Amino acid sequence: MEITTFILIATAIVGFYMAWNIGANDVANSMASAVGAKAITLRQAVIIAGVLTFVGATFVGTHVTDTVRKGILNPYEMGTPMVVIIAFSSALLGASIWIFIATWKGLPVSTTHSIVGALVGTGLISGGSSIIHWGKIWGIIASWVISPLFSAILAFLVFTVIKKIILQKDKSTLMAKRYSPYFIGITFFIIFMSLFLKTPLGERLQISTSNSVLFSLIGACLTGYIGYSIINILTKMGKIQDVEQIFRVLQVLTSCYVAFAHGSNDVANAIGPLAAIRSIAITGEIGTKVQIPLNLLALGGIGIAIGIFTWGYRVIKTVGFRITELTNTRGFCVDFGTATSVLIASKLGLPVSTTHAAVGAVVGVGLARGFDAVDFGVVKNIVISWLVTLPIAAGISAIIFKLLVIGH
């Protein structure tokens, strides 16, 4: 077997492990609330998460993949194509090892941050500080802080609005019925916008930005109306008696939305380096513009889905049934804040952490007095994980790279 084929297979396995890990651990942060609040069953959560992360990964994931793969360092100056292959393989392996340790120890680290740190580590050791695009790195680091913050502000605002216009009104159920179609419409507006703008779907249909807004608005109005009709039918069937039940319907929607956003954002962590290695292995050189094949994104999507099916469901179950605080209204706000901030970041090509955005949203709803007790200690631990993940993932990857280069 040729060495490049061997590396390719080995990297695919490690990339698959990363994807599996995302499915096994990170999906729970977004799906557990819906299961805990009994909006969906565990089985439904697993199926929804599996299908939608796959769809999100395959059809929306390309832009983030691009940033992680090429944006943060200049592969031309790393050395020969073989050195680049070894560097990217080491980065993927290094990030995986760190993720494995963090998962074992229960540390709130991000797979996204680990892979970025790992790439920087191998970049530094192979080509020195000059090949790293530090401007981009600082931008990415800023986005790590901004995305949970944005997610928190969004969740805070949405919950405050729900509280003022629904929960604190005397006829709160009636108010919930009146306003929920708007929430459905807004949610779908953002989903459609994400689909149309800069995704393979939007490009294929050749829709301009202004048309995207128009079509998204039409789509939002339609889905809002459908939502309105569904809620009316459910009310007539006597299935809706209180506010939480109405939001249960909305939460199913936002859970799908989170799963979709999750796949689109996080697939890059697993297949970013793999895509680069594959193109170098095939062409034998570091190309100027590398096409990211759909089947590779699909591989990442399948990896995440298998992660959910094999282990993720247990984590969703454990977390979901122990978080009793996340009722449907709160869960909706958390999901909405998380998914919107992740999708926007994903569209801007910024690799942010879905997990940290979810924690940001929980804190946001907490500050809006939506939760009885929010532990800010976790926020501190996340900040610590921000500080340690980069150097540790970078260090592990750099060591692996050195060992592989000596071996080679």
Next chain:
Amino acid sequence: MRAPIFKTLRRSPFEGLLEHAKKVKECVHKFKEAVECYCDGEYDEFERLRKDVMKLENDADWIKGNITAHLPRRIFMPVDKGDFLTCLHEHDDILDFAEDAVIWLGFRKTEMHQEIKDLFLKHLYKVIETVETLESVVDNVKHLVVSVTMEERAKAKESLKSIHYKEWEADQIEHELGRKIFELGGDMFSVYHLLQAVFVIAHIADHAENAGDKIRAMMAR
């Protein structure tokens, strides 16, 4: 497992407060029965109920300790944590005084004149009424601080206001009872024993009133 969202949301301290309130209700009920038995001279039954009150007070203390232990500085609550903890302590004081009252009564078998007995029980029932009104609001406290509607808010405020009135009524009965105990006289030990018991029981209503004020403060935030 790596799920930080799970660690971000802690168990609701309000649930702890409700658990504590359940013990308060149980304990106050036993306390009422105990004092009734004492007034009727059923000292054996009183002794049994006194032990029940002490056990329930002890259980509630344990719950209180557990709530406080799980509320470090980094935990953020929708209400002022100081108000919440003071409310909990005031709640706990209700039980402390109920326990003190049965212990004090148990020191001596003092027989009561019918007139004193009637007033003594009247005072007791009024005090118990303040606690029951408080508990009716506490049952809904979690809802009251977040998603309360104007109507529910007005209702809760009305109940809390009525605690003040009931406490005032209890005070009036207490004064009347004090006067009556001196008026009817008797041996010095009996007078002192009964007077002190009345004072201790009166504290229960005072603390129910204080706990109500703290709930009002939590609602106002």
